[in-house]
Amino acid sequence: MSFRDRGVEIKTPEQIEKMRLAGLVVGRTLELLRDAVKAGVTTGELDALAEDHILSSGAVPSFKGYSHPPFPASICASVNDEVVHGIPGDRVLEDGDVISIDCGAIVDGWHGDAAITVGVGEVAADVAELMRVTEEALWHGIAAARLGGRVTDISHAVESYVRSQEHPTGGSFGILEEYVGHGIGSAMHQPPNVPNYGRPGRGPKLVRGLALAVEPMVTLGSSETTLLPDEWTVGTVDGSWSAHYEHTFTLTPDGAWVLTALDGGERRLAELGVPFGGH
Template sequence: MFGTSLEIKTPEQILRMREAGLVVADALAAVRDAVRPGITTGELDRVAEDLIRSRGATPSFLGYGVPPFPATICASVNDAVVHGIPGRQVLAEGDVVSIDCGAIVADSDGQGWHGDAAITVAVGEVPDTVTELMRVTQEALWQGIAAARVGGRVGDISHAIEHYLHHQGDYGIVEDYTGHGIGTEMHLEPDVPNYGRAGRGPRLKRGLALAVEPMVTLGTHQTRVASDDWTVVTTDGSVAAHFEHTFALTETGIWVLTAHDGGQAALERLGAPYGGS
């Protein structure tokens, strides 16, 4: 079912997205458990692909875009913000790695439904400033999701993320890359920036699914694309963190499709209505 420029899902279609979301959640958990000094980002990629395919799902990222993305996950290390290509890079003690992962689950008609999420993982011990960067980025994600309401606006999510981060310290909020609608494709309208004014942007409707993904740095918000045409890095070399979840607006509230508990614990902590089943 499609609204004007926004893809609005039926409850049955949201259930298919929940299936994809749980595959992504399990893949990210497996990769997180595998992170250690000495492992390569390519080995982490194989962990994710093996799990996704073992569940009968398909990686969303593999072959996506131009040039075609060559892997199942994005593995972005230290000053890499997003879209890092996994390969021979060896993780070392003190690194941080953002793992972005997507999966597609097909319904009985063969239509694919996407889930998309990201985590940032410390490799061994990291400085306190980096630990705090990861904490505030993950909490900014939940603040943004909790601001979503049927009848509200995309800007409510954006403003909640920016407002929270500005009250946590002097962080760079990446502006050139945003969250997005999601469903039958990985990237749909609307864009969901990580900054902005409340009450602005497209109206939030029941059945809308969004991927929210704050990207935050210890320095500048400015980025550039590396020579591989994919990896996005900070221009000043500062460390970045990235967290993401896919959620849907249901009859009863917010259902975080890529969280094992549906987001219930975090949403209740923030006083937001939980809409899972």
């Protein structure tokens, strides 16, 4: 059985295997949605597609009914200056939009959680660069994790990568501070928090059986956000566009294993010179 040490849930290898099953459902659902994103499609249609795929895979959507007010959908669909937690509905995607799609699934009580940002047709060059930087920051964060290290080693790597990249219009990227990554396992959100900024060497130790969701949220402008009247959608105060990427991962004695990546993260980790710990 799992146990908790100051709120941090440590999973057995068998429980991690269950999380891998949930992660594969999430990963396949996101790939299905990536292919479905096009001008003329509504965010509600994407949600219906996701829910059908999750349920037909023998899993349960993590998001539907979550928290208060209960989240009404199976994915978060956040468009342009909406950073996270957008509620799917009748909004029609247009050429040049970007949409962050966040997806979670439960298999036998164990969760997987991941997000991608997808361009609708051809997007502006600065937005494409924002997407690239945000996704690369995610992988640099995961690549910084080592057994015996600390949670903020990930945070520092995410921030350092973003800060090292030239802003396409001469400004600086905004990294959200109010919204962070998190522990995950028998619940979708657990301790510890995984910020996307900060000094390394702090926070809980990275040990075998700990699973984390790392999720950089980056904007082309200010990092200040506002909660929209629907009580869920988080938008940028200055209207700048944003990107959001997320994966659930764990560490094994052999290296990192990205539970929501279809290949376990093997290709991207190899590109960064990081050992792959999955199978």
